[in-house]
Amino acid sequence: MSQSNRVYLFDTTLRDGAQTQGVDFTVADKAAIARELDRLGIDYIEGGWPGANPTDDRFFADPPEFQNAKFVAFGMTRRAGRSAANDPGLASILQTKARNVCMVGKTWDFHVDVALEVDRDEYLEMITDSLAYAKTRMDETMFDAEHFFDGYKANPDYAMACLAAAEKAGARWLVLCDTNGGTLPHEVERIVGEVVKKIPGDRIGIHTHNDTENAVANTLAAVRAGARQVQGTINGLGERCGNANMIALIPNLVLKMGFDTGLKDGAMQRLTHLSRLLDDRLNMPTNRSAAYVGTRAFAHKGGLHVSAVEKDPKTYEHVDPEVVGNQRIIVVSDQAGRSNIMARFRQIGLEVDPKNPGVARLLEIVKERESEGYAYDGADASFELLARHQLQTVPDYFSLQSFRVLAERRVNARGQTVALSEATVKLDVAGRRAMEVGEGNGPVNALDAALRKALVPVYPELEDMRLVDFKVRILDSAGGTAATTRVMIESADAKGRRWSTIGVSPNIVDASYNALYDAITYKLFRDGATPAEKVVA
Ligand SMILES: CC(=O)SCCNC(=O)CCNC(=O)[C@H](O)C(C)(C)COP(=O)(O)OP(=O)(O)OC[C@H]1O[C@@H](n2cnc3c(N)ncnc32)[C@H](O)[C@@H]1OP(=O)(O)O
Numbered sequence: 001m002s003q004s005n006r007v008y009l010f011d012t013t014l015r016d017g018a019q020t021q022g023v024d025f026t027v028a029d030k031a032a033i034a035r036e037l038d039r040l041g042i043d044y045i046e047g048g049w050p051g052a053n054p055t056d057d058r059f060f061a062d063p064p065e066f067q068n069a070k071f072v073a074f075g076m077t078r079r080a081g082r083s084a085a086n087d088p089g090l091a092s093i094l095q096t097k098a099r100n101v102c103m104v105g106k107t108w109d110f111h112v113d114v115a116l117e118v119d120r121d122e123y124l125e126m127i128t129d130s131l132a133y134a135k136t137r138m139d140e141t142m143f144d145a146e147h148f149f150d151g152y153k154a155n156p157d158y159a160m161a162c163l164a165a166a167e168k169a170g171a172r173w174l175v176l177c178d179t180n181g182g183t184l185p186h187e188v189e190r191i192v193g194e195v196v197k198k199i200p201g202d203r204i205g206i207h208t209h210n211d212t213e214n215a216v217a218n219t220l221a222a223v224r225a226g227a228r229q230v231q232g233t234i235n236g237l238g239e240r241c242g243n244a245n246m247i248a249l250i251p252n253l254v255l256k257m258g259f260d261t262g263l264k265d266g267a268m269q270r271l272t273h274l275s276r277l278l279d280d281r282l283n284m285p286t287n288r289s290a291a292y293v294g295t296r297a298f299a300h301k302g303g304l305h306v307s308a309v310e311k312d313p314k315t316y317e318h319v320d321p322e323v324v325g326n327q328r329i330i331v332v333s334d335q336a337g338r339s340n341i342m343a344r345f346r347q348i349g350l351e352v353d354p355k356n357p358g359v360a361r362l363l364e365i366v367k368e369r370e371s372e373g374y375a376y377d378g379a380d381a382s383f384e385l386l387a388r389h390q391l392q393t394v395p396d397y398f399s400l401q402s403f404r405v406l407a408e409r410r411v412n413a414r415g416q417t418v419a420l421s422e423a424t425v426k427l428d429v430a431g432r433r434a435m436e437v438g439e440g441n442g443p444v445n446a447l448d449a450a451l452r453k454a455l456v457p458v459y460p461e462l463e464d465m466r467l468v469d470f471k472v473r474i475l476d477s478a479g480g481t482a483a484t485t486r487v488m489i490e491s492a493d494a495k496g497r498r499w500s501t502i503g504v505s506p507n508i509v510d511a512s513y514n515a516l517y518d519a520i521t522y523k524l525f526r527d528g529a530t531p532a533e534k535v536v537a
């Protein structure tokens with residue numbers, strides 16, 4: 001029997017994704033994510049479980065208007081001892097604005113015996129009753145066959161009888177779930193292959209969990225065997241180790257396997273944006289190594305790689321980063337060769353003859369400094385300043401004479417413990433000696449405040465510069481308090497630019513000053529500030 005090339009995408013970020021430890025969607029989060037999924041052209045968006053919590057109730061009472069997707073409510077089969085029409089849980093999922101329902105039900109005899117504690121035949125009736133009742137009220141009904149693979153291995157006849165009960169009740173999709181996530185790809189492919197001999201693949205879906213790091217592989221194996229609906233979540237959110245990651249599934253299905261997923265034109269180029277939108281909404285750090293969309297997914301560090309990528313990116317890229325809305329990054333570090341340096345120059349708009357002896361010298365300096373504790377691959381602005389210092393000139397916008405920082409911890413009059421810091425800087429700027437004091441909740445904050453006080457009157461460009469991230473790493477713990485400290489600072493400004501700088505010193509405040517110095521210098525350089533014109537008589 002020939003198989004359709006169309007694979008239907010079912011997103012469960014807002015339901016199974018909400019079961020991720022540490023994830024707590026608001027109604028506004030759900031609406032924003034659902035709108036973006038709909039814009040891509042995802043076939044089904046499962047919004048949550050109406051009746052389970054007030055957030056889902058509010059979301060289902062007033063969902064966004066969908067242009068493309070079918071909006072799906074999730075729930076479970078009726079309770080034992082109640083008719084479907086009399087089951088409050090079923091009533092909640094069937095009375096919302098969603099016109100489609102996905103109902104989870106058992107298929108593993110062990111679960112029916114132990115978790116539900118009902119007679120196995122009675123449970124088959126519970127499946128049929130619930131789905132048949134739902135069918136009278138909804139456009140489309142689906143059955144999430146919980147623990148299908150474990151159930152099929154333990155008692156294939158019973159697992160298949162559960163599917164048959166749902167099929168008999170008119171379920172459009174029978175979704176085989178690897179609920180505990182312990183099944184491996186070869187088992188999934190075999191079992192789905194056996195199922196589709198009895199039930200056509202265009203009625204079969206797959207829902208996997210990532211407990212053996214195989215959720216995506218298992219989903220693809222199921223599709224190879226004939227399943228035609230895939231369930232997944234953005235960035236692989238989901239109960240325990242998560243679900244199959246939709247962000248990886250989509251390009252794998254389309255680019256590698258040639259399936260039609262019905263996505264809108266340009267949808268694939270929005271995947272990187274979608275992945276980061278979710279992280280931003282949840283205030284979660286992005287997974288830099290995420291396949292396709294991570295910032296490292298197309299970051300080339302090894303000198304041999306960069307040299308070849310410069311000739312043709314296909315030498316070290318399995319797809320063009322732009323196809324998924326990502327971008328190529330050339331990293332400069334102690335793993336670099338001349339090619340990395342020349343590529344970075346091009347990215348920052350620095351025209352340098354590759355034969356310029358400064359290039360080789362710069363490479364040596366980078367490698368020496370990295371051995372002392374610098375890490376330029378995460379400090380793009382410090383690298384650019386270093387390169388410009390070597391090959392051109394960067395103005396000395398100011399010259400520090402000294403700084404002193406005091407850190408204090410005391411109990412105030414209200415009995416509260418407070419930590420305060422005070423910094424004094426003495427520096428020469430625009431031909432004058434300036435001395436300023438700054439206060440802050442920590443030494444770096446105080447130093448930053450003192451530097452700004454001294455510099456902003458001369459360089460108003462610094463007014464909108466903010467310190468957005470500050471990371472400290474002790475590099476040689478064997479050295480105890482004398483260990484080298486590496487400080488990385490990320491700064492931003494009102495133009496939406498972000499840049500990272502690095503400082504290294506045995507002293508944490510001194511290392512921070514070095515990183516701050518680069519951050520300020522970079523901002524002034526980028527803004528084209530000219531110290532000479534600012535000399536105050
Ligand atoms: C595999 C999955 O991920 S399925 C989705 C799981 N997601 C969630 O559970 C999140 C939302 N859940 C909830 O908010 C709550 O669990 C609710 C509102 C659904 C139910 O809450 P409660 O009524 O307090 O029940 P509780 O969660 O403690 O236990 C589940 C009950 O449902 C029964 N049950 C479990 N699955 C099914 C099923 N498919 N059909 C019928 N009954 C079921 C259990 O046997 C248990 O019954 P018991 O209370 O008689 O022991």
Ligand SMILES: CC(=O)C(=O)O
Nearest residue numbers: 104144146147177179
């Ligand atoms: C339905 C579901 O989320 C599961 O079985 O994993």
